[in-house]
Amino acid sequence: MGVFYRSFVIFTILFLAFCCSLSESTHISYDNRALKIDGKRKIIISGSIHYPRSTAAMWPSLIKKAKEGGLNAIETYVFWNAHEPVRRQYDFSGDLDLVKFIKTIQDAGLYAILRIGPYVCAEWNYGGFPVWLHNLSKDMAFRTTNKIFMEEMEIFTTKIVDMMKKEKLFASDGGPIILAQIENEFGDLEGAWHGLGVDYKPYVTAVAKFADGLNTGIPWIMCQEHDAPFPMIETCNGMYCDGFTPQNTSMPKIWTELWTGWFKVWGDLDPHRPVEDVGYAVARFYQRGGNLLNYYMYHGGTNFGRSSGGPQITTSYDYDAPLNEYGLPNQPKWGHLKQLHEVILSFEKIITHGNFVTRDFDNAGWKREMTEVTYQGEKLCFFANGEYETYTFHYEGLEFPVLPWSVSIAQDCATEVFNTARVNVTKEVMEYNKQQGPLEWTWRAERVEQLKDQSAKEKSVTFADELLEQKSVTNDTSDYLWYMTSLEVDECSSTLEEGNVTLKVHTDGQVLHAFLNKKRIGTHYQKGGGFVLEAAGKLKPGINTISLLSATVGLPNYGVLFDKSSYGVVGEATLTSLAGGHIDLAGAQWGYKVGISGIDERKFYSDKEKRNWKNNPPVNKHLVWYKATFDTPSGVDPVVLDLEGLGKGAAWVNGNNIGRYWPSIRRPDIGCxxxxxxxxxxxxxxxxxxxxxEPAQKFYHVPRSFLNKDTKKNDLVLFEEFGGDPSQVNVRTVTPKKA
Structure with missing residues (x-):
């Protein structure tokens, strides 16, 4: 009896273990109608939340609000240059903890979509590629079969896949990840590649074969890749994807990027996409047999530090998304879409299994279109009106008046349950509440770098007998690069009569400051970069130093060969006298120093440097540091810095770089x-x-996790590049208010 009992117990344990092992694995497949989870067709409504654009402390709340908004999946890119800023030195800590982010999604009971890329675009600096990758070889060419590029891309992608496998985060191992993406929007550039005479197909084939060989146990997708090799699933990105059909008709209609709004650019007006139009796009997608859609973005967040690309993408990446930059519902967008999701998901069975019959009215084509979906005796109708006036559909003796540019969804083709243009959610605006009086400031000047003796080989200075491209020197470790040279003028020389000269310099960067003998003689910036700075100065007998501070405002993230874009001082660099004397500086010996001393030497936190901070801060002074302290606002409302009154620069709170600021660049006065x-x-x-x-961006997000809870005192440090007035800076909290 004892032996039998023990055998029975062992059998039971093994049986339960076997059953559990089965339940831990989720099988992801698809047919031409839908993604299938354990054999069942599912509608997936997903939203993009990029983990580095928020903080780990914010993730649970963001994901919870996404779930409450009717989503059943979260999508994210993986940001190569954030995780491998230096070759083979990886960072997956803190707000870059990708595993923790995916597990937070899993804990909320949602699916995950992992878009590894590793090219991501995303208005992210350099499209997510590390600049060191570009500098590995003079023959480097991103997104081609270039040997070194392919090797490095495969190493990083494999590392991410192995991390997910180790933590059992793919659905095939019981995790939440149901889809993975290789490459990104490559098809949008195929025409341009073809125009350059480049055969792009071997690259697309190679990356598809590589991804398939990683054996993730889940399907791979390629967005905007019209001839994605099997078994890659081709998907759509855009404002509207109802007309999209994958080339391989055995695959479902997947919309990887439904753009809920658009990104902001320094100096441009704020874009907003009406929620009525977003809802219209969603309903049209499902009316035409769509299956999975992903909102890009559902929460845009913030481009902290130097992460924004473009160039000239703002620090805010709000995107007019359903959850705003601070993680608060953007009403009515969040609430209206929540209602639509509930309706769509309530008809999941009929949409994924039913027979679709579509016809147009009055020969108007897609502008007046009705779709009847039938399944097992049930009916569902979509009435789509693409006109600018209300149109009444007549169907089986019933009248359906449909608002302009909207879709009505009717249960049993008789009762309207939702119309995309009928918004019954109250609009809210954000109220920015000032928390305390004027801050008390101290200041110190940034050091102007110069060369007095070019034979002195400083450890931190690189020398070359030519002008070097900026990112090849900085490796993108800083926005800033000093170009330094010197020339000796004989007291009796007539080369440059009277000493009055014009310095003329061409730059491919966005910002350039010019100094002659440590005196600033000119500053210029141009949207998009690429300009000639001309500045007047006066030479003196003896050694004269010329220092140029070149600044970038994000590296490009999109386009054919964007990686080969040049930045910094290139081409012309001359001194000309009033009498016509001319010196070509381009071939002189130049010294290069990366960064600015206050950042690189951490002088704003060094105890021994405290004595160098002064009271009575100046205003409108270039290249100056400001420091103040402020109290942590009580409560849990989001916190921002109001930086109106400043010029351009960067801000740190308790050592956390909250991003570039540039309130002095304003939006156009017309166009609203x-x-x-x-x-x-x-x-x-x-x-x-x-x-x-208005200023291109006035408010700058300070996540609560950046603030001190115990001491309540927080250090605020500003590097002011253009000159401004810090007395106008204040701390505010953000609360929603009914409009």
Missing amino acids: NPCDYRGPYNQNDAKCRTNCG
Whole structure:
């Protein structure tokens, strides 16, 4: 009896272990109608939340609000240059803890979509590629079959996949990740590659074969890749994807990027996409047999530090998303879409299994289109009106008046349960509440670097007998690079009569400051970069130093061969006298120093440097540091810095770089018109733009996790590049208010 009992117990334990092992594995497959989870067709409504654009402390709340908003999946890119800033030195700590982010999604009971890339675009600096990758070889070419590129891409991608496998985060191991992505929007550039005479197909084939060989146990997708090799699933990105059909008709319709708004650029008006139009796009997608959609973005967040790309992408990456930059619901967008999600998911069975029959009315094509979906005796109808006026559909003796540019969803094709243009959620605006009086400031000047003796080989200075491209020197470790040279003028020399000269310098960067003998003689910036700075100065007998501080505002993230874009002082660099004397400086010996001393030497936190901070801070002074302290605001409302009054620079709170600031660059005074939701929305249109004449960005997010809870005192440090007035800076909290 004892032996039998023990055998029975052992058998039971083994049986339960076997059952558990089965339950831990989720099988992901698909057919032409839907993604299938354990054999069952599912509608997936996902939203993009990029883990580095928020903080680990914010992730649970963001994901919870996404779930409450009707999502059942979260999507993210993986940001190579954030995780491997230096070759073979990896960082997955803190707010870069990708595993923790995926597990937070899993804990919320949601699926995950992992877009590894490793090219991501995403308005992220250099499209997510590390600059050291570009500098590995003079023949480097990103997103081609270049041997070194492919090797490095495969090493990083394999590392990410292995991390997910180790933590059992792929669905095949019981985790939440149901799809993975290789490459990103490559198809959008195939015409341009072809125009350059480049055969791009071997690269697409190679990365697809590589991804498939990683054996993740889940499907791989390629977005905007019209001839994605099998078994890659081709997916759509855009404002509207209802007309999209994958080339391989055995695959479902997947929309990887439904753009909920658009990103902001320094100096441009704020873009807004009406929620009525977003809802219209969603409903049209499901009316035409769509299966999985992902909102890009659902929460945009913040480009902390130097992460924004473009160039000239703002620090805010709010994106007019359903959850705003601070993680608060953007009403009515969040609430209206929540209602739509509930309706769509309630009809999951009929949408994924039913028979679709579509016809147009009055020969208007897609502008007046009705779709009847039937399954096992049930019916569902979509009535789509793409006109600018209300249109009444007549169907089986019933009348369905449908608002302009909207879709009505009717249960049993008889009762309207939702209309995408009928918004019953109250609009809210953000109120910015000032927390305390004027801050008390101290200041110190940034050091102007110069060369007095070019034979002195400083450890931190690189020398070359030519002008070097900026990112090849900095490896993108800083926005700033000093170009330094000197020349000796004989007291009796007539080469440059009277000493009055014009310095003329060409730069491919966005900002350039010029100094002659440590005196600033010129500053210029130009949107998009690429300009000639001309500045007048006066030479003196003896050694004269010329120092140029070149600054970038994010590296490009999109386009064919964007990695080969040049930055910094290139081409022309001359001194010319009034009498016509001319010196070509381009071939002189130049010294290069990366960064600025206050950042690189951490002088704003060094105890021994405290004596160098002074009271009575100046205003409108270039290249100056400001420091103050402020109390942690009580409560849990999001915290921002109001930096209006400053010029351009960067800000740190308790050593955390909250990003670049540039409130002195303002939006145009014209172009803000009443927003009409009707008609197609295009990110390049002037439609629905706001905040004319205002600073490009006034408020800068300070996550609560950056603030001190115990001492309540927080250090605020500003590097002011253009000159401003710190007395106007204040701390505010953000609360929603009914409009």
